[in-house]
Every structure is written in C-alpha cells, then in structure tokens.
Amino acid sequence: MNASASHLDPAELAALLHFYADSGVEWMLEDAPVDRFAEFAEQQAARANRPPLQTPAAQGAPQQQAGDTSAPPSPSPQAKVLPGRAPPPPRPSSTPVAIPDDQAIAAARFAADGARSLDELKVAMEAFGGCNLKHGARSTVFASGNPSSGVMVIGPMPNADDDRDGMPFSGRQGQMLDRMLSAIGLSRETVLLANAVPWRPPGNRTPSPAEMEICRPFIERQVVLAEPRLLLLLGNFTVKCLLGGDASIFSIRGAFRDVTLGQLTLPALASLHPQDLMAAPANKALAWQDLLQFKARLNEIQAEI
Numbered sequence: 001m002n003a004s005a006s007h008l009d010p011a012e013l014a015a016l017l018h019f020y021a022d023s024g025v026e027w028m029l030e031d032a033p034v035d036r037f038a039e040f041a042e043q044q045a046a047r048a049n050r051p052p053l054q055t056p057a058a059q060g061a062p063q064q065q066a067g068d069t070s071a072p073p074s075p076s077p078q079a080k081v082l083p084g085r086a087p088p089p090p091r092p093s094s095t096p097v098a099i100p101d102d103q104a105i106a107a108a109r110f111a112a113d114g115a116r117s118l119d120e121l122k123v124a125m126e127a128f129g130g131c132n133l134k135h136g137a138r139s140t141v142f143a144s145g146n147p148s149s150g151v152m153v154i155g156p157m158p159n160a161d162d163d164r165d166g167m168p169f170s171g172r173q174g175q176m177l178d179r180m181l182s183a184i185g186l187s188r189e190t191v192l193l194a195n196a197v198p199w200r201p202p203g204n205r206t207p208s209p210a211e212m213e214i215c216r217p218f219i220e221r222q223v224v225l226a227e228p229r230l231l232l233l234l235g236n237f238t239v240k241c242l243l244g245g246d247a248s249i250f251s252i253r254g255a256f257r258d259v260t261l262g263q264l265t266l267p268a269l270a271s272l273h274p275q276d277l278m279a280a281p282a283n284k285a286l287a288w289q290d291l292l293q294f295k296a297r298l299n300e301i302q303a304e305i
Contacts, residue, residue: 101210104130108214112221118147121221125198131214133199133207139166143194143222151186151298152228153177154219155273156237157197159204168193169274176274177234180287184295194222196241212241220261229301231259231266232294235273242268249276254290256297269294 099107107130115121122142134140141158144167153169161171169177169188181187197207197215207215219241223231233239236249242259243252252270259268271290277283 099130101214104210104214105217109217112217115221115225118143118222118225121218121225125218128218131199131211133197133201133211133215136202137199138163139200141166141168141195141198141200143192143226144168145188145192146190147192147226149191150229150301151191151232152223152226152230153181153191153193153232153234154223154238154242155193155195156235156241157195157204157207158200160200162195163200168195172278173274176277180274180277180291183288184291184298192226192228194219196238206237212237216241223259223266224261224264227264228266230294230298231268233268233270235276238273239270243270249273250286253286254293256293267297269297 108128111124111128112121115124122140125142126140128134137158139158139162141162143152155168158168159171159173161174162168164170168174174188177193178188181191196219197212198218199215201207201211231242233242239249239252240246243257245252249270249272253272254269256267256269259266269290271294272283272287277287
C-alpha cells in the first residue's frame, strides 16, 4: 500500500528522505506518471512535419536547375566573420575527457608515489582527474583520525553521508562503527579511518574492477605513509581490493592475513562492515568475535613496544 508524504509525521518523513538519499535518489518525481517515450515520439513527429526554414540567404539564392545533381556550395566559416573581427574561439567542452584505464592507473600510481606525506597525497588526490567516479562525487573522502595511532580501519567506498560530510564513516554507519570501536576501547579519534575508494559511486553502486584498480594506488599509499601496525578491513570490497581473491567476507573474516605493500608487511583482520550489521543484526555476534581477536592482537603489539 502506498502512503502519501502528507500522512507522515516529521520524524517519519525525515527517515524516508534519509532512506531515499542513501539509495541514491537525487531527483523528485512527478505526482503522476509521465510516458517519456510517447512524449519523445510526439516531438519527433512534430519535427518531421515541420516545413524547412527559409533563411534570407536561401530565399535570394538562385534555384538549382532540374537535373543538376551537384550539391550547392556551402558557405565557408570565414564568410560569417564580420570584417575586422577575429573568428570566435572554440567553445570549451564541459564533458571530462575519457582516459584509457591503463593510462589512468599509471597516472594514479605516479601521483600517489610522488606524495611524501598524507597532506601531499590529499592534494594529489583532489587534483587527480583520471577516475570517472570523481566527476559525479561531491567530495574527495580522505583519511581522518590519528595517523600515528598504529591502527587503521579501512572501509569500501563513501556513501551519501560520507560524500556530503567529506569524511569516512559518517551518518548511521559511522555511528555503528563508533559503537564497535568503543566496545574494544578505541574511538575514531584514536585510529585512522579511510576508504579503499575515495569517491562515492553513483547510487552507491559497487565500483567496477577498472575503477578499483585506478583507486588502489591511493589507498595503498595512505597505508604506507601512515605506517600502521595493524589493519582492520571492513566489507567484501575492501578485502578484495587489499587482499585480492574472490572469497566472501563470511568465509575470510575472523583470521589475520598479511598485507604487503612494497617493503611494508602488515597483519590485517577482515570483518563485517557496519552496514552488514545494520542489515542483519544477527551478524553482530560474528563482528564481536572479530573485534575481540583484533583487540587481543593489538594488546600484544602494544606490549612489545
């Protein structure tokens, strides 16, 4: 049964709009359905039946003789330029130039490797234009938190809240992560938070393999520059990006694996993303087991320092 927005109280309406935003809905619809296909067909028919326009030049031009199949000469572009005036410059295109994937990956690697600090890397990412995801996103979502904490938590890609706030793990998913970290004595101020992909995909879709490869150098460089001692990887996409393979998060979670980035090798624990816990609260028991393992390993590392 459909419900009109006028029947909702303010809290219900706010929740509905929040749901639409998380789902990638960015345009309001008409009150009644509109058949755009029929509307387009009518416009095409109207154009076909419209008589050709007679310009003054065409009206004064001599008529083509019968049997003459040669096309009338077309006016040169210079003929439209007034004497003493230079021709107008070409109008710039507003459409971003498409870059082949292999060139975009190489450009991303070059930009990432050239950064000598997290601040430099952030500037490089904000200036990078080789990933089509950036053209539709509002923000470049960079790492936030404490880079010297020794703990780095990485999620998949920004959602609508992250894109709006310009920070990873915002909104309801961020609140769930706050509770997860608090349960083991951590907080977003005492760890470094990041996303494997820094730009929100349209409609919160999963990035394509090419988009993942273009963004991979940036998250790898964030890890190398932060030099954490322990990684917490949340969600299927994050694990695939940094560990490789096609294993499900439910089959790979709860076990430490090494992530090797150049000369740096780090222990990483894969676990469920906050969205997995919100969609199925029964998953909280699995996440809690993972967090306890993560806390135990962190205690071991801190005891060695």
